[in-house]
Structure formats: structure tokens, C-alpha cells
Amino acid sequence: MVTRREVAMMAGVSEGTVSNVINGKPCVKPEKRDRVWEIIHQLRYVPNQTARNLVTSRSSHIGIAIYETTNPYHMEVAKKIEETAIKRGYIVSLFMLDNNMPDKLKAISERRLDGLVNFMTNQYPDEFIEGLKERGTVLVNFDASVGSVFSYDYRAATKELLETVHRMGHRDIAYISNFDEAGFMADNRGKQFVETTAALSFDRVEIYYNHDFDAPSDEIGQTLAKKLLCDFPEATAVFCTNDLAAIGCMRTLAEGGKLVPRDISVIGCDDINISRILYPSLTTIAVDKQQQGADIADNIIDRIENGSAPVRKMYKAKAILRESVAPPRK
Amino acid sequence: MVTRREVAMMAGVSEGTVSNVINGKPCVKPEKRDRVWEIIHQLRYVPNQTARNLVTSRSSHIGIAIYETTNPYHMEVAKKIEETAIKRGYIVSLFMLDNNMPDKLKAISERRLDGLVNFMTNQYPDEFIEGLKERGTVLVNFDASVGSVFSYDYRAATKELLETVHRMGHRDIAYISNFDEAGFMADNRGKQFVETTAALSFDRVEIYYNHDFDAPSDEIGQTLAKKLLCDFPEATAVFCTNDLAAIGCMRTLAEGGKLVPRDISVIGCDDINISRILYPSLTTIAVDKQQQGADIADNIIDRIENGSAPVRKMYKAKAILRESVAPPRK
DNA sequence: CTGAAAGCGCTTACAG
DNA sequence: CTGAAAGCGCTTACAG
Numbered sequence: 001m002v003t004r005r006e007v008a009m010m011a012g013v014s015e016g017t018v019s020n021v022i023n024g025k026p027c028v029k030p031e032k033r034d035r036v037w038e039i040i041h042q043l044r045y046v047p048n049q050t051a052r053n054l055v056t057s058r059s060s061h062i063g064i065a066i067y068e069t070t071n072p073y074h075m076e077v078a079k080k081i082e083e084t085a086i087k088r089g090y091i092v093s094l095f096m097l098d099n100n101m102p103d104k105l106k107a108i109s110e111r112r113l114d115g116l117v118n119f120m121t122n123q124y125p126d127e128f129i130e131g132l133k134e135r136g137t138v139l140v141n142f143d144a145s146v147g148s149v150f151s152y153d154y155r156a157a158t159k160e161l162l163e164t165v166h167r168m169g170h171r172d173i174a175y176i177s178n179f180d181e182a183g184f185m186a187d188n189r190g191k192q193f194v195e196t197t198a199a200l201s202f203d204r205v206e207i208y209y210n211h212d213f214d215a216p217s218d219e220i221g222q223t224l225a226k227k228l229l230c231d232f233p234e235a236t237a238v239f240c241t242n243d244l245a246a247i248g249c250m251r252t253l254a255e256g257g258k259l260v261p262r263d264i265s266v267i268g269c270d271d272i273n274i275s276r277i278l279y280p281s282l283t284t285i286a287v288d289k290q291q292q293g294a295d296i297a298d299n300i301i302d303r304i305e306n307g308s309a310p311v312r313k314m315y316k317a318k319a320i321l322r323e324s325v326a327p328p329r330k
Numbered sequence: 331m332v333t334r335r336e337v338a339m340m341a342g343v344s345e346g347t348v349s350n351v352i353n354g355k356p357c358v359k360p361e362k363r364d365r366v367w368e369i370i371h372q373l374r375y376v377p378n379q380t381a382r383n384l385v386t387s388r389s390s391h392i393g394i395a396i397y398e399t400t401n402p403y404h405m406e407v408a409k410k411i412e413e414t415a416i417k418r419g420y421i422v423s424l425f426m427l428d429n430n431m432p433d434k435l436k437a438i439s440e441r442r443l444d445g446l447v448n449f450m451t452n453q454y455p456d457e458f459i460e461g462l463k464e465r466g467t468v469l470v471n472f473d474a475s476v477g478s479v480f481s482y483d484y485r486a487a488t489k490e491l492l493e494t495v496h497r498m499g500h501r502d503i504a505y506i507s508n509f510d511e512a513g514f515m516a517d518n519r520g521k522q523f524v525e526t527t528a529a530l531s532f533d534r535v536e537i538y539y540n541h542d543f544d545a546p547s548d549e550i551g552q553t554l555a556k557k558l559l560c561d562f563p564e565a566t567a568v569f570c571t572n573d574l575a576a577i578g579c580m581r582t583l584a585e586g587g588k589l590v591p592r593d594i595s596v597i598g599c600d601d602i603n604i605s606r607i608l609y610p611s612l613t614t615i616a617v618d619k620q621q622q623g624a625d626i627a628d629n630i631i632d633r634i635e636n637g638s639a640p641v642r643k644m645y646k647a648k649a650i651l652r653e654s655v656a657p658p659r660k
Numbered sequence: 661c662t663g664a665a666a667g668c669g670c671t672t673a674c675a676g
Numbered sequence: 677c678t679g680a681a682a683g684c685g686c687t688t689a690c691a692g
Contacts, residue, residue, distance in 0.1 A: 001465060003669060014679045019671060027677060046461060049440040050389060051669035053380045055684045069409050070603050072402055079399050082426055091437050093423040096412055107421050110379040131376060135331060218607050247607055254609040273400050274604065277548050277577055279584040333685060344663045349687060357661060381685035385668045 002043045011039045022047060053112075060090045062300055063113045067120040069096045070216050071244050073270040073289075074119050080293025081117065088301050090114070097122075109135075115300035118142050121183075138303045140296055148299050148310040150292055151188070154269075157285045157317040158192040161239075161267055162200060164319075168327040170237040170265065171203040176224040176249055178210045178217060178241040189269065189285075193239060206232050210241075217241065221248025229256040236264055236328040243268035243275045243284055250282075250324070261326035271320055280323035287315045332373045341369045352377060383442075390420045392630055393443045397450040399426045400546050401574050403600045403619075404449045410623025411447065418631050420444070427452075439465075445630035448472050451513075468633045470626055478629050478640040480622055481518070484599075487615045487647040488522040491569075491597055492530060494649075498657040500567040500595065501533040506554040506579055508540045508547060508571040519599065519615075523569060536562050540571075547571065551578025559586040566594055566658040573598035573605045573614055580612075580654070591656035601650055610653035617645045 008015045013032060020028050021036040028036075039045075053059050062085055066074045082092040093113075095104045097120060105128050108116065115138040118124075129146060132139060139147030165173065175193050177184045184190035184207065197205045208224040215223070221240055225248070228235060238253075240246035246268030250260050258264045260280055268275060271286035292315055302308040338345045343362060350358050351366040358366075369375075383389050392415055396404045412422040423443075425434045427450060435458050438446065445468040448454075459476060462469060469477030495503065505523050507514045514520035514537065527535045538554040545553070551570055555578070558565060568583075570576035576598030580590050588594045590610055598605060601616035622645055632638040 005669085015669090016671075016680080017678060020678085023671085029677060032677085044457075044461065044464075046439045046465075048384075048442060048669055050380060050383045050442055051684090052671075053684095054378075054384050054669080054686085055671045057684070059380060069405065070402075072400075072405075075399065075402075075405055078424075079426055082424070083429055086430055086433050086437060089437075091423055091425075091441065093421055094408075094412070095421075096409055099413055100416055103416050107416060107419075109376045111421065112378060112380055127374075131374065134374075135376075218604070222607070244604075247604065251607050251609045251611075274548070274574075274577065277552070277581050278608075279581045281581075335685085345685090346664080346687075347662060350662085353687085359661060362661085378685055381668090382687075383668095384670085384685080385687045387668070 002045045004045070004047070007036065007039050007043060007045050010043065011036045057112070058304070059112050059114050061111065061113050062090050062092050062115040062117065062297070063095055063108055063111075064092060064117045065095050065097050065108075065120055067096075067098050067122060068216060069098060070218075071242065071270075072272045072274065073242065073244075076273060077119075077289045077293045077296075080290050081297045084294045084297035085301065088297075090297075090301060108132075113137055114304050115140065116142075117296055117300070138300050140300060144310075144312060148296075148303070148312065150296055150299075150313050150315070152287050152317050153314045154189050154192045154285060154317045157319040158189065159196050160319040161283070161285065161321075161325075162193070162196045164321065165237050165265065165267075165325065166200050166202070168265075168325075170328050172232070172234045173197070173202055173204075173237040173239070174206045174208060174228055174232055174235045176208050176221060176228070176238060176240045176245055178220050178245060180209050180211050184209060189241070204232070204234070206235070217244035218248035221245035221250075222252045225249040225252035226256075229253070229258070237267070237325070238264060239267045239269075241269065243270045243272045243282055246275075246282055246284070246324075247278070260324050262329065265325040265328075267325060276322070278324075283322045283325040284320050285317045286320050287317045291315070332375045334375070334377070337366065337369050337373060337375050340373065341366045387442070388634070389442050389444050391441065391443050392420050392422050392445040392447065392627070393425055393438055393441075394422060394447045395425050395427050395438075395450055397426075397428050397452060398546060399428060400548075401572065401600075402602045402604065403572065403574075406603060407449075407619045407623045407626075410620050411627045414624045414627035415631065418627075420627075420631060438462075443467055444634050445470065446472075447626055447630070468630050470630060474640075474642060478626075478633070479642050480626055480629075481642075481644050482617050482647050483644045484519050484522045484615060484647045487649040488519065489526050490649040491613070491615065491651075491655075492523070492526045494651065495567050495595065495597075495655065496530050496532070498595075498655075500658050502562070502564045503527070503532055503534075503567040503569070504536045504538060504558050504562055504565045506538050506551060506558070506568060506570045506575055508550050508575060510539050510541050514539060519571070534562070534564070536565070547574035548578035551575030551580075552582045555579040555582035556586075559583070559588070567597070567655070568594060569597045569599075571599065573600045573602045573612055576605075576612055576614070576654075577608070590654050592659065595655040595658075597655060606652070608654075613652045613655040614650050615647045616650050617647045621645070 008018045118141040210220045260266050268282045268284040271284045275282035334345050338348045448471040540550045590596050598612050598614040601614045605612035
């Protein structure tokens, strides 16, 4: 394995100089610099990041903690984080925390990640967070007290969709949540839904809660749609916690003889890539995943490299009206 | 930051002994071992993997190269690879090579990954592969000459589905490929399709090729379905290169007034999670992603740690008949 | 069974 | 502008 020493010897300079050349320090004489580069290419020398990490006590490594790996939404943001990070010399690892959590938390701690982005709603052990803080890991989307938080404002979009649905003539609507009663109101989306429906004179508004936190979203959608079919067959529109739940919901409704949007309108949230190409395409609430992913990566790296302050940023979600919503039949 | 030295001092032993304790070497006297562990917990000492990596020249880090990140299939296998790897002390990073490829290849090389799994159909620069080989990176799903290959046998499943469709009465069928003419026959699936249809007396069999290699699968499905609607409106069944293409295809068919499965049957491949909950649910060809993911991770780690030989393994794909396939109308 | 020592491949003050 | 030297936090023979 060719190492820095060989490059230095062949170029007739010291290892320190090779280091300066590789890291683009301006203090090296041009002819020397060129000679070193020439040797590097000739020897096909590739620097060892591991060694560099040890001495700089930086890993240039960002972790992303994902819970529901079957939901494409996280991956779509992660992709953009990765794309942005790699341009600045950082790599990204996904930690799928829906299993083996202790092992993975251990791995995250030992690897000395420079940054960690949280996409989970679950709690982490205090000791884990404390350890990360002590070691200077930059945290995103944990608690606002320990780092940056990038969140969404669903107010306008929820209002717009509810008004649209109301204007179309829907008067019996439901909400399918992946939270239980307590979690629902703590969640942004739930709160917006309740407040807005209260102002719009619906005949009946029903919320279906989830109590099986291990169930994937599509399954939650199916289970709660089944309930809906029994309890509230007059419903002509249903809002779902996310697109995946909406897809599951649509299926169960169809099995129960209710076609979307002829018999019932369905609304999701997240605008995952597939929602656009479904038939009927899914009405949903979207945030700019591209923007968000890039912002997260840039903020993490700025904080690592320049010690910038943590930020709180909120993205305005947008309503995306598609085929799954239509006026109710008379 | 608490380091090994402090642990050693507080426990009244040498750093080497602390190392032996942490790595579970059996040669440490029990009472000493217990004392060291006690200090470790008390000090909340977390070993630094980076340092360990440097001295052992192992990174315990596996990379997965993914091309089409919008296709959930890769993620579903990756999830299982990650799950298996983490149990054996390895972490997994995803490199989404559909952009910035040179930067990412550089990152992969410099990070001294222990293993790299390839999910791309594209070519890599020879120099990149050579470099990895020189540095001892274990390769999977590159060329069989440089490492293990885990592939699929679609023969039986393709035959079964084609026979089913034929028995139902379909005589005009099409295939939507993400390859061009050359790639199609080189691909396992394409070859099986052509050979089997030849033996089954269809009236007309048409293959639609893709020439835009940057297009995502769902878009390919839509574009080629549009062609199919024009050129071959008598078609009553269409096989697609993968589930995502099938979903795009179904949408375009529906826009063209052809409902699935009433007017036309659609078949995908891969059995991504969502296929099961679509309405109509998608008939597809499945391989055991769980088994495959676990095998890949285990093989990589066995090769790294025990120098096991590369393997070639083939998985029998299975036909999964769902709602998107039905007899043609008279 | 355990400690002292060398070394993994880098970077970074510090002299000169 | 450049080289010699120290050191990052570990592991691993090697004595004893």
C-alpha cells in the first residue's frame, strides 16, 4: 500500500510538505507542488481518511437516524442531504433505528460522527444524547435545546385543503393518525386539522387514532380505514397522517366497495415520489424536500467547521391537489 | 474527552490491559477485568473507533452503491444488509451514485471501506476497481472475477406467469424494458421472456426498449406505455422491467382509458413493499430480499474476517399473482 | 497474566 | 517556504 512517506521520498520532500500540497495550503512553492502531484498520480496514492480523522478528531461523517425505513419520504430527504454533504467532503450513513437500537447507538457513539440528523419521533436515552454533546457531535432535529431544528408549518396547507373540500360540498370527514390521542394534539398536523375543521361547519368530524406504534404506516392506514368503514360510512373525505397511510387507506376503502374519488376523497401528506404516479394520483401536503435536505447538510457542516450557531427553521408546506379529491356524489 | 489513558490510570493498569479487557481477550484476570469495566462505566468512556481503525487497518465500514435511489427496492435490501452488518460490528453507508460520481468514488477510496456492494448496472472506471482491489476492499456484485456475485434466476417465475397469462386467454402481450436492444437480451429477465413466449404461441409479442438511461423507472413505464397505446392497442397484458415501471405504466394506461385488470393485465418485478397495497395490487416476480441482504452482509464480513472465498449465489425468483392480472374480456 | 514500547498514517505548530 | 518532531488514541507482539 503506497503511503505518504513514499510519496515524500520520491518527490524529495518531507511528509509535511506532501500534506500541505494535498490539503491545498498556499505556502508550497509551485514547482514543488507540481512535482508532488505528479508523484501522487504516478504512484496512485490515495490518502487515508482514517489517519486524517484521528489526528484532526473529525470524521467528516454525518449520520441520519431513520425510523420507518419503509417510508420513502425519509430517503428522499436523505438523498439530498447526502448529495449536499458529499460536495463538501462529508459522507453520510443511514442508521435504521427500527431494530437493534442499542447496538446502533453504540456504533454511532464510537464512530465519532461529526453530526447526526434525527428523523425519529421516539425518545433517545439521555445518556446517549449527553455523550454525543460531550464529544461535540452536531445535532439536528433532536430537541431545540441541543441543536438545530428544521420543522414544518402545515397551517396554510391544511386550511387550504379543508376549505377546498368543504367548498366541494364534503360535510363528513375523518382523520387517520399514526399517533394516539396524546400524540395527535402534540403533532403539528393534528392540531391544525382540529382547529381548522372547528371553524368550517362540518356535520361530523372523526379522528381515528393508532395505538400500535410498531405498525408501518400503510398498515395503520388499512387498519383505521377498516374502522372508518364500520363506524362512519357517511364519510366522504379522509385526511391521512402521511402518503403511505393514505395508500393503505385507499386500498381498504376500495375493498369495502368505496372507490376514490368517486365515493370518497383521500388526502395524504409528504408528497412521496410515487404519489404523483398513482392512479388516482394522491392529493397531499408537500414540503420542499430538496431545500430542506440541502439546508440540513449545510447547517451541520457550517456548525462543524465554523462553529455557526444552531438554527430553527420552519418550512411552509404546500397543498397539492390531485385526482384523489373530487366533489362528493349527491 | 475521556480516553483510554485515563481509564488505565484510574484502574491502576496499563493501556494495553484496558485494550485487552475491551476487546474481550480471555487473558485478563477476572478481578482486574471487573475493575476496568467499572472505571469505564464510571468515566463513561467510549472507545474511539477511528483510532482502532487506523491501527488495525480495518474500518468495519461497508458501502452500498445505489443508482436509482427513487426505487425502493434497493433500500429494502440495504435495510437487511445494514441490520445484519451492525450485529457484527459493521456500519453501512449508502452512496447514491446517480450524481457526483467522481466525488463519491474518491470518498469511497479514501475512507478505506472494508467492503462495497454494487447495485448499479453502470460501468465503473477500471482505475477505481483496481484501487479498491489493491487496498483489499471486498467487492460484491461487481464482476465475478473480482468478488462475490448474488444474482437471480427468473426462469421458472417468468415461465409460470407467462403460462398463467396464456392459459387465461391472453394472446397479445408486450414487454416494457428499461434497457435498450442490446441490454435487453443481456439481461436475465429479457432473455427468459423471449425464450418462453416463443414456446407459447402468442399472436403478437412486442418489446418496448428504453434509450434514456437517466430516466427513472416510473417515467420509463409511462413513456413506453404511451407508445404501446399507439402501436399495439390490442395488447391485453404487459410485463414491466420492475414494479416502479409497472406503476407508471398502469397510470398511463388508465389515462388512455385502459383500466387494469379489466382491459389489460400488468406484471412488475421486484415486489417492492408498496406493490402489495396498491389497488389493484400488482402481480410481480419476487426474490427473497431478506435472505439476499443477510447473505450479502455475512459473506462480506466472512471474507473480511476469515478470508473466505468469494461466492456465486443465485436466488430463485417466485411468481406472485395479484389483482393486476385477470383474464382478458371477450 | 501484564506492562513498556513501537507503530498505524496522518497533521500541525515550531524552528530555521 | 520547508523539514524534523511530536502526537492523535488505539493495538499488538514481546519480555518478563
